[in-house]
């Protein structure tokens with residue numbers, strides 16, 4: 001979900017909509033402002049209009065006043081200056097309601113006649129109308145002022161009364177009541193709350209509408225409005241009214257009031273009233289705009305959801321899923337038009353190719369390119385899953401480690417491309433023999449593995465046999481039928497380990513155990529595990545054992561069938577462990593090869609054999625001692641020189657020693673083996689090919705190596721009496737050896753019948769428990785002196801060896 005924050009797209013869209021409304025709002029406010037200004041102008045115009053109206057009214061009034069005063073001046077009571085005129089004037093006043101008073105002032109200014117009664121005799125001597133009338137001897141208009149008799153704001157008019165000689169006798173006057181302004185104001189139909197004020201140039205209020213009585217005579221408070229009025233004369237101003245209501249004022253001088261100082265008329269209209277219409281319109285417009293904006297917001301909200309956000313949301317969700325590693329995340333399937341559509345589609349295409357690419361990489365990372373089978377990594381994964389499953393369901397899980405025997409030799413003999421053909425074919429065969437739910441993997445090189453879910457030891461053994469059987473059918477390579485054998489190590493969860501890594505390691509151990517097993521498979525046996533902690537400490541001790549003389553040699557005699565003499569012995573190493581007793585070579589030769597300790601060990605064996613050889617020679621026993629070389633020794637270019645040095649140091653001729661090398665050790669790297677062996681051979685040391693028949697040696701190498709002897713592997717010899725196949729092989733090897741001019745030795749002779757068969761086949765030499773087990777040197781001497789003679793066996797070559805008594 002997208003959170004509602006300022007930075008969210010939706011909020012931004014809504015803001016845009018609001019911003020789009022701003023010009024309308026601006027326009028509205030601007031026009032409202034203009035309308036206010038127009039309203040203000042209108043107020044001013046109203047004021048001017050009223051002032052002018054008042055002005056023109058005043059004109060009429062002045063004319064009327066003049067007429068009245070001329071008539072009054074002619075009255076006899078007035079001419080006589082009789083004080084009885086009071087009664088007459090008050091009667092007249094009732095007929096002229098516009099006037100506040102009528103009266104006559106004497107030449108000295110004393111008012112002796114007045115329509116309104118006087119509390120005392122007032123003087124008009126200082127009044128402008130009076131002075132002007134005296135000066136001009138004509139009709140005169142006074143200033144607006146508060147009447148002394150009436151107490152009302154009035155404009156007085158004066159008219160002189162002349163005697164016969166044209167001298168002024170008195171001045172008749174009328175006081176025009178400014179209350180007429182009220183009528184004017186009423187007629188003007190000003191908005192409610194409006195005021196109408198007449199002031200003189202000092203700001204004294206001469207007339208005020210409404211509530212005239214309350215204000216007349218008072219001064220306007222000093223304000224900016226008053227100042228504006230006095231300086232500008234015509235204009236508008238904003239100020240509080242006398243009642244304190246914020247108002248707009250329009251002002252103008254009264255027409256015809258110029259003589260003797262200005263009189264201003266000002267119209268005050270409450271702002272509220274003046275702007276009422278404008279405000280109402282603004283409010284209506286704002287409300288309308290608000291409504292439209294709200295509508296636009298709703299539309300934008302819904303629309304953005306429908307047209308933009310929903311798709312962006314989908315895209316965003318897909319991107320987030322992709323970012324967390326979900327490569328199936330897509331924004332589609334529907335994209336729609338426009339940029340968003342293109343964006344979503346492009347994203348999906350990108351995610352698609354990323355997924356395809358990753359799938360391919362994953363496949364490559366988890367599969368073997370040659371066979372297309374899962375590789376070791378994927379097998380490890382599946383095994384871990386199987387272990388977890390086994391834990392949950394309490395079911396066993398089996399792992400078979402399948403290793404081809406002597407595949408290196410096939411590779412070296414036939415070439416790598418043919419080797420690859422076989423590896424592919426082996427993978428295919430194993431795969432075809434197993435169920436879909438089983439994992440068949442090529443781990444490395446010629447090593448395969450099969451994971452069998454929910455399978456116990458017995459089931460695994462059945463499958464292992466089935467695989468071995470399936471591989472028995474020869475492989476056809478360029479018309480050749482080739483036998484490929486395999487060894488299968490079996491481990492089962494939880495019997496042999498409860499963790500995948502341990503099972504894999506023990507599977508390897510079981511596979512090596514299988515290499516030594518007669519039937520080609522082996523279930524993991526901890527007591528034979530070279531990697532078990534016991535074995536590891538053993539390896540740690542081996543170097544020390546070599547240096548401190550824990551190693552010893554046993555010797556096994558070889559008998560020449562033709563001469564019935566002991567023609568030599570094979571030296572076989574033993575480890576006399578101080579705590580564990582005698583340890584057979586099967587337990588430490590392979591680990592010694594892996595750790596490199598085989599080099600000092602071999603040198604020790606050669607040296608010990610030479611020492612023994614020399615001591616026997618001293619006693620007149622002259623037969624060669626055979627020592628075994630391991631494959632690793634054949635990679636050691638220093639070996640021939642070291643052997644040469646040892647021969648010289650111990651004064652033993654090269655014919656005193658022979659060397660046995662297994663067929664597979666040579667074929668693992670024929671070129672290098674050739675080099676080392678040729679140098680040994682050149683020194684005069686006889687070479688024997690051990691375990692012959694189990695490997696794939698080529699005749700070409702046999703010839704080039706100029707070996708002296710073939711040793712038929714004991715696996716053929718042991719069964720040759722019962723197994724015709726083995727007998728055939730033994731016979732072939734004997735013939736082959738003889739054809740090549742080599743001597744042939746059969747090892748593993750355990751009974752007389754085998755002896756006879758071998759003798760019949762023309763075998764040169766035999767070796768085996770039937771003659772003697774490997775025994776220590778001291779025992780061998782006794783055996784040579786006592787046992788052998790009893791059986792009729794001599795020692796050494798008859799011509800060169802002294803007979804023992």
Ligand code: C2E
Pocket residue numbers: 556571572573584585586589602605627628629630660690691714747748749750767768769770774
């Ligand atoms: P190998 O070279 O084939 O030695 C012959 C093995 O067969 C010896 O086992 C011997 O005791 C056994 N043997 C002899 N006669 C018979 C028989 O009639 N029947 C049966 N079943 N077995 C018989 P060992 O001494 O345990 O040696 C095993 C292997 O250890 C040897 O096989 C050899 O490959 C290796 N080895 C022994 N000593 C050395 C050594 O000093 N250096 C190296 N590099 N390898 C050695």
Ligand code: CA
Pocket residue numbers: 570628660690
């Ligand atoms: Ca041997």
Ligand code: CA
Pocket residue numbers: 690691711713714747
């Ligand atoms: Ca052998």
